Amino acid sequence: MLSFTEENYLKALVQLTVFEESYTEVGVNKLASTLEVKPATVSDMVRKLKEKLLVNYEKYGKISLTEKGRVAGMMVVRRHRLWETFLYKKLDFTWAEVHELAEDLEHIHSKKLIDRLDQFLEFPEFDPHGDAIPNADGEIIIPFRKTLSEVGKGEKCKVVAVKDNSTDFLQHVDKIGLKIRDDVTVIDRDDFDSLTTIGFNGVQIVVSLKFTDNIFVVCAQCLKAKDCNCHSL
Amino acid sequence: MLSFTEENYLKALVQLTVFEESYTEVGVNKLASTLEVKPATVSDMVRKLKEKLLVNYEKYGKISLTEKGRVAGMMVVRRHRLWETFLYKKLDFTWAEVHELAEDLEHIHSKKLIDRLDQFLEFPEFDPHGDAIPNADGEIIIPFRKTLSEVGKGEKCKVVAVKDNSTDFLQHVDKIGLKIRDDVTVIDRDDFDSLTTIGFNGVQIVVSLKFTDNIFVVCAQCLKAKDCNCHSL
DNA sequence: TTTAATTGTTAGGCTAGTCTAACTTTATTA
DNA sequence: TAATAAAGTTAGACTAGCCTAACAATTAAA
Ligand SMILES: [Mn+2]
Ligand SMILES: [Mn+2]
Ligand SMILES: [Mn+2]
Ligand SMILES: [Mn+2]
Numbered sequence: 001m002l003s004f005t006e007e008n009y010l011k012a013l014v015q016l017t018v019f020e021e022s023y024t025e026v027g028v029n030k031l032a033s034t035l036e037v038k039p040a041t042v043s044d045m046v047r048k049l050k051e052k053l054l055v056n057y058e059k060y061g062k063i064s065l066t067e068k069g070r071v072a073g074m075m076v077v078r079r080h081r082l083w084e085t086f087l088y089k090k091l092d093f094t095w096a097e098v099h100e101l102a103e104d105l106e107h108i109h110s111k112k113l114i115d116r117l118d119q120f121l122e123f124p125e126f127d128p129h130g131d132a133i134p135n136a137d138g139e140i141i142i143p144f145r146k147t148l149s150e151v152g153k154g155e156k157c158k159v160v161a162v163k164d165n166s167t168d169f170l171q172h173v174d175k176i177g178l179k180i181r182d183d184v185t186v187i188d189r190d191d192f193d194s195l196t197t198i199g200f201n202g203v204q205i206v207v208s209l210k211f212t213d214n215i216f217v218v219c220a221q222c223l224k225a226k227d228c229n230c231h232s233l
Numbered sequence: 234m235l236s237f238t239e240e241n242y243l244k245a246l247v248q249l250t251v252f253e254e255s256y257t258e259v260g261v262n263k264l265a266s267t268l269e270v271k272p273a274t275v276s277d278m279v280r281k282l283k284e285k286l287l288v289n290y291e292k293y294g295k296i297s298l299t300e301k302g303r304v305a306g307m308m309v310v311r312r313h314r315l316w317e318t319f320l321y322k323k324l325d326f327t328w329a330e331v332h333e334l335a336e337d338l339e340h341i342h343s344k345k346l347i348d349r350l351d352q353f354l355e356f357p358e359f360d361p362h363g364d365a366i367p368n369a370d371g372e373i374i375i376p377f378r379k380t381l382s383e384v385g386k387g388e389k390c391k392v393v394a395v396k397d398n399s400t401d402f403l404q405h406v407d408k409i410g411l412k413i414r415d416d417v418t419v420i421d422r423d424d425f426d427s428l429t430t431i432g433f434n435g436v437q438i439v440v441s442l443k444f445t446d447n448i449f450v451v452c453a454q455c456l457k458a459k460d461c462n463c464h465s466l
Numbered sequence: 467t468t469t470a471a472t473t474g475t476t477a478g479g480c481t482a483g484t485c486t487a488a489c490t491t492t493a494t495t496a
Numbered sequence: 497t498a499a500t501a502a503a504g505t506t507a508g509a510c511t512a513g514c515c516t517a518a519c520a521a522t523t524a525a526a
Contacts, residue, residue, distance in 0.1 A: 116326070
């Protein structure tokens with residue numbers, strides 16, 4: 001049985017080596033800053049995770065997940081995202097509130113519980129932030145997507161997820177009024193100060209790079225292409 | 234913020250000093266055996282709980298809950314019983330399964346979450362085992378009840394709760410077919426070996442003292458009396 | 467009322483997970 | 497390639513929560 005701490009290490013490793021940028025390994029310092037602990041602490045812990053066959057690691061080398069570690073980490077992500085969906089859909093929490101609560105709920109271990117919850121929610125594909133929910137085997141469809149920053153002037157796209165899950169950012173998105181599945185047009189982009197003018201739902205607004213960097217979209221032409229997996233959205 | 238361990242101590246103290254037999258204080262050994270730790274461990278921990286103003290305690294004396302400790306402990310019980318109700322009513326777990334899962338879920342702290350859950354469940358009064366659920370202020374109605382062992386030959390009563398919450402006992406009750414709210418008649422009692430013959434739902438069966446000791450009932454005459462709070466059942 | 471049994475405390479030690487401070491290895495850059 | 501910077505490790509210390517073993521206080525029995 002894995003401890004809360006071990007699970008948090010594995011979840012962070014999934015974030016860093018599976019979801020983000022497709023790196024497959026990560027250094028001690030990066031993992032330490034993600035978990036908000038000191039590198040010395042990670043050094044120690046990673047040795048223990050290696051003994052449990054959850055990570056690949058050699059002294060002074062990079063850290064990567066074994067298959068066992070990947071599945072264990074993915075289960076934490078599955079639980080996290082299913083609980084978020086429950087809180088959002090059934091208990092009427094906002095998408096800005098659910099992440100923090102799910103940080104605790106994700107460590108409830110029962111497989112039966114989480115599979116029943118999945119069923120109760122009618123097998124949702126995505127959580128309230130637009131992130132895909134891994135299945136009971138730890139498999140996940142990572143849809144193709146880019147950030148709103150990468151969409152060119154004049155192009156149309158659809159919001160599919162948010163990158164930053166913090167309360168502050170999500171409340172900011174709420175204030176602007178943008179929602180997942182909204183269609184957005186990039187009306188203008190100022191290359192000097194990286195401000196973008198977007199249009200959606202009949203409104204037009206100027207947003208910062210910090211904003212567009214944290215909005216995931218699929219572009220219109222990609223939505224039409226047959227060989228793109230973002231069709232499932 | 235209270236740790237899991239501290240919460241388990243407070244919950245155990247509520248069990249021992251509020252729910253059970255109306256003792257208002259308890260010794261170190263009793264608390265230790267309830268929590269399945271050694272007396273030395275309790276001795277230490279109780280000192281810490283006293284510093285946090287959660288218990289009254291003097292060296293070599295008895296332990297009792299302060300008002301602050303009572304409310305904190307009652308909140309753990311509230312969370313436990315609400316989660317049990319959720320698992321039973323919404324996720325179709327059996328009453329024999331829910332207790333173990335609730336042992337973990339009861340430590341999720343968010344007050345907002347538990348109050349929303351309460352609302353989602355439409356403010357249940359009793360959990361799947363017939364135990365009353367404390368309200369958001371930590372108040373609880375402890376209905377008058379006795380065990381089936383205390384019901385005399387020829388008397389009629391209604392099952393309101395089970396005392397033993399273990400999987401084994403609950404599955405045994407399932408096998409016998411008895412349910413909460415069933416009307417039971419004590420047909421015969423053998424005083425020598427304490428076997429009781431009961432009738433319910435048209436069936437007649439002989440049960441042991443261990444069984445009758447763990448079934449809570451209200452007797453028929455009490456159900457008729459106006460000054461008895463078990464009317465709310 | 468003295469002895470014995472029960473009950474509770476203290477001292478010292480263990481593990482998980484964290485830290486700081488000092489040190490070592492690897493990578494970068496002049 | 498040698499100096500410097502960055503990244504990573506080790507040693508020693510701390511806390512929470514647990515243990516055992518030895519001891520002290522209280523209660524019950526003789
Ligand atoms: Mn989240
Ligand atoms: Mn999410
Ligand atoms: Mn229970
Ligand atoms: Mn219960």
